[in-house]
Amino acid sequence: MAREIRKIIFDQQDLLESMINYAQRVDYVLPRARITGFDIHEDSEAGISLRFKFDDPSVTTNISFNQDQIGAALIMHCKNKRILLPRNANKSLVTHEEGLALQVAIDWNKFGENKK
Secondary structure, eight states: OEEEEEEEOOOOHHHHHHHHHHHHHHTTOOOOSSSEEEEEEEGGGGGEEEEEEOOOOOOOOEHHHOOOHHHHHHHHHHTTTTOOOOSSSSSEEEEEEEEEEEEEEEEETTTTOOOO
């Protein structure tokens, strides 16, 4: 069975940029503050938390995105950067030492089955 698997690895900058662009695209309001980093969670309910720092040092906040939102943001980022993604491929998120990766898998034996 011929199968192709590739990973598109997103560093911290790409990941933050994709989440900010996604939030703007879906009218998700982010606080007017500096993003100081993010945490990746294995649990699908809270896939990523962005950390914000306000001018008032006593105020910090986290905003979480689930894995579906992260996947949509990374796919949108690929589209904006003209990274080709096959429509019929299975896409999943995997952690990577540099950040996060979008894993794309195609079973080439099934690729043309729906076309008649």
